Amino acid sequence: MEFTAPAGRNLFDSSKVVGKSTQRIDGPLKTTGTAPYAYERHDVAANQAYGYIVGSAIAKGRITAMDLSEARAAPGVIAIVAAPETEPVGKGMSNNAPLFGGRDIAHYHQAIACVVAETFEQARAAAGLIRTTYARADGRFDLPEAAPQAPLAKTGGGKPDKKTLGDFDAAYAAAPVKFDGRYTTPDETHAMMEPHATIASWEGDKLTLWTSNQMIQWGKESMGKILGIDPENVRLDSPYIGGGFGGKLFIRSDAVLAALAAKAAKRPVKITLQRPLVANNTTHRHATIQRVRIGAQNDGRITAIAHENWSGNLNGEDGENGTLQTPKLYAGANRLTANYIATLDLPEGNAMRAPGEAVGHLALEAAMDELAEKLGMDPIELRIRNEPEMVPGSPDKKFSERNLVRCLREGAERFGWSRRSAKPGTVREGDWLIGMGVAAGYRGGPTQESGARVSLAKDGGLKVETDMTDIGTGSYTIIAQTAAESLGVPLEKVSVVLGDSRFPASSGSGGQWGAASSTAGVYAACVELRRKIGEKLGFAGDDAVFENGRIRAGGKDMALTEAGAISAEGSISFGDFKSGYDVGTYAAHFCEIAVDAYTGETRIRRMLAVCDAGRILNPLSARSQVIGAMVMAAGAALMEELAVDTRFGFFVNHDLAGYEVPVHADIPHQEVVFLDTLDDIVSPLKAKGVGELGICGPGAAVANAIYNATGIRVRDYPLTLDKYLDRLPEPV
Numbered sequence: 001m002e003f004t005a006p007a008g009r010n011l012f013d014s015s016k017v018v019g020k021s022t023q024r025i026d027g028p029l030k031t032t033g034t035a036p037y038a039y040e041r042h043d044v045a046a047n048q049a050y051g052y053i054v055g056s057a058i059a060k061g062r063i064t065a066m067d068l069s070e071a072r073a074a075p076g077v078i079a080i081v082a083a084p085e086t087e088p089v090g091k092g093m094s095n096n097a098p099l100f101g102g103r104d105i106a107h108y109h110q111a112i113a114c115v116v117a118e119t120f121e122q123a124r125a126a127a128g129l130i131r132t133t134y135a136r137a138d139g140r141f142d143l144p145e146a147a148p149q150a151p152l153a154k155t156g157g158g159k160p161d162k163k164t165l166g167d168f169d170a171a172y173a174a175a176p177v178k179f180d181g182r183y184t185t186p187d188e189t190h191a192m193m194e195p196h197a198t199i200a201s202w203e204g205d206k207l208t209l210w211t212s213n214q215m216i217q218w219g220k221e222s223m224g225k226i227l228g229i230d231p232e233n234v235r236l237d238s239p240y241i242g243g244g245f246g247g248k249l250f251i252r253s254d255a256v257l258a259a260l261a262a263k264a265a266k267r268p269v270k271i272t273l274q275r276p277l278v279a280n281n282t283t284h285r286h287a288t289i290q291r292v293r294i295g296a297q298n299d300g301r302i303t304a305i306a307h308e309n310w311s312g313n314l315n316g317e318d319g320e321n322g323t324l325q326t327p328k329l330y331a332g333a334n335r336l337t338a339n340y341i342a343t344l345d346l347p348e349g350n351a352m353r354a355p356g357e358a359v360g361h362l363a364l365e366a367a368m369d370e371l372a373e374k375l376g377m378d379p380i381e382l383r384i385r386n387e388p389e390m391v392p393g394s395p396d397k398k399f400s401e402r403n404l405v406r407c408l409r410e411g412a413e414r415f416g417w418s419r420r421s422a423k424p425g426t427v428r429e430g431d432w433l434i435g436m437g438v439a440a441g442y443r444g445g446p447t448q449e450s451g452a453r454v455s456l457a458k459d460g461g462l463k464v465e466t467d468m469t470d471i472g473t474g475s476y477t478i479i480a481q482t483a484a485e486s487l488g489v490p491l492e493k494v495s496v497v498l499g500d501s502r503f504p505a506s507s508g509s510g511g512q513w514g515a516a517s518s519t520a521g522v523y524a525a526c527v528e529l530r531r532k533i534g535e536k537l538g539f540a541g542d543d544a545v546f547e548n549g550r551i552r553a554g555g556k557d558m559a560l561t562e563a564g565a566i567s568a569e570g571s572i573s574f575g576d577f578k579s580g581y582d583v584g585t586y587a588a589h590f591c592e593i594a595v596d597a598y599t600g601e602t603r604i605r606r607m608l609a610v611c612d613a614g615r616i617l618n619p620l621s622a623r624s625q626v627i628g629a630m631v632m633a634a635g636a637a638l639m640e641e642l643a644v645d646t647r648f649g650f651f652v653n654h655d656l657a658g659y660e661v662p663v664h665a666d667i668p669h670q671e672v673v674f675l676d677t678l679d680d681i682v683s684p685l686k687a688k689g690v691g692e693l694g695i696c697g698p699g700a701a702v703a704n705a706i707y708n709a710t711g712i713r714v715r716d717y718p719l720t721l722d723k724y725l726d727r728l729p730e731p732v
Helices: 027-031 120-127 143-149 168-174 216-227 253-265 275-280 357-375 379-385 404-415 475-487 514-537 576-580 619-638 698-710
Strands: 049-055 061-067 077-082 111-117 131-136 162-165 177-185 197-203 206-211 234-237 269-272 288-296 302-313 334-343 432-444 450-456 462-466 494-498 545-547 550-553 556-559 566-574 584-596 602-612 670-674
Touching: 049 120, 049 253, 049 275, 061 111, 077 120, 077 253, 111 120, 111 253, 143 288, 143 302, 143 334, 168 288, 168 302, 168 334, 177 357, 197 253, 206 216, 206 253, 216 234, 216 253, 253 269, 288 357, 302 357, 357 379, 357 432, 357 619, 357 698, 379 404, 379 432, 404 432, 404 584, 404 602, 404 670, 432 602, 432 698, 450 475, 450 514, 462 475, 462 514, 475 494, 475 514, 514 550, 514 566, 584 698, 602 619, 602 698, 619 670, 619 698
Parallel strands: 049 269, 206 234, 302 334, 462 494, 602 670
Antiparallel strands: 049 111, 061 131, 077 111, 162 334, 177 288, 197 206, 197 269, 288 302, 432 584, 450 462, 450 566, 545 550, 550 556, 584 602
16 A cells, blocks of 8 residues: 555554553563574574684785685584685675675775684684785775865765755855864764674575574565575575664675575574674774854854765765754755765775764754854754744755754753753862753654565464564564554454564664554555455445454444454555655753763763654653663763774774773663654654664763863764863862
């Protein structure tokens, strides 16, 4: 079915099940350690062997020789798959680097071999016996050095990524109040708990991969192309994923090498990437350099705004677009956004939670606070004063639903913003300098075509099957809620099976489209099942009421069980009706910080997010998504950084010992408020995602709070104390 807006009769207006805080139905499996993650699925294929991937020891150059003799003779070794001298495998499949093969080295830790042995320890030991000789070449590893010569990036349509409206230069020159600031953000790793892992098994020409992957249909198609086989001969199964954050959107080397190794060994092979390869062999968030210029009238109204962004990547493609939120958040008649991308020989940069906006807010929302100080205005008032009535630059577009001002005002009242001192560095509690910060947040609300199969059993239970994935987001639960309410059965009568490519294709988990799209696909399948049940029992399924395990209409009332076993498939697509609307999600983020006046130690004392993201399907799991995103934003602001060795082209701190992420003690109190507005434009359930909105803005709120506490503005993230320790005010 195709969704058109405004929707007609809707099954969810009463919110009997959808919209209720509901414990995750997969929670007991995960908390008891019985959820079968990819590497732990010992029973799916007999006689599994272990693979261990060897990564390149150089970042740029060529393999001149590879001696496998010692490794082949090592105990337990079954097979070795080594980089061929032919074309590399997997290049161009949603990535900028070869996933395996070829003697040319594109980046550090590029997969160059895989050893298969009877045990993991044997495979690892034998991998250490492979002797590889390289001819090292000079590479480009330093973004600040490369950025001045970087060309404009290309848009999806191949045009230079520079957009203008009005005359920015003239308006900026004429503005009585001006701000011009440069910000930098570092490379970051996804740092998910579960590393990339795959078990591969062949039966003739058919391949099954039990893997950790966010997008099953994409993965199935990519594996077919990579291996040169019909995608219909590839099955992916990924029912449980221990975190992805975008790092598992695409097929990576674990899946490719597991498939090749299983063919070479003639038995199933399982591979997990060791943590250094997660950082250097897979993908990461690109570093950025950003320049923000804003011109305003004395009353705070913005007349000119420019946001330019530099990032780098292999082949000079697919950078980190830090300007994405800038055309949407604030009014202003004269505008400029531009993205530049340098060619770097570092490991591949790609999607990480809210790619573009997560880092873009770190610059834009800090710049808004710096402008507010120049104006002598409250930062919240400045943002409200520049609330656009229409989508800037798109007079024919409307906002489908936008309540950013309400988020800011309600958040300010709840957070106690009136107690904030406008003068930085003046509030103390003993040795601690106290500050508050705010930031606005924007993230798009996209949807993708999605499908499902829903089956009614003879006992009245429902089963939902779709290749949708659950990356810790609560997909199992919101899908069960959707089916339960659509067919009028208790939640405990619904079972959900996810992540198998044999099921109808869904939207997958990514881009903040998963919740709205996958539940809409389940809704479509439920509509088809209602019709089938109605036809079988003599009802008009579209008009009947399904409630308490029964169907009734026109004076008739029957139990669903009287329909017997019956199933239906359905999918939903989204027409071009949304072209007249900007569908987005909005938030106001608040943070209170304490900075030790002697040591510079920074502690987050409390955080608040007020979110406008359509109907909230499950407030309990949605809150978990937002607080998790807030934690990631705090990490980006205060500590997370992949340190680049600009001599040899690799990330030095490529493990969870050297790469710092926030822990429980770093985030003592978080509060999330949902406006729970209904967006009729986006989907039949009037819902949008929140998992990426939660990371858009909180980092800037942290930075603004540190400035309010200390009077010191640091524009280079992360805001580690070495960058401001020598500038702290004299202790009292």
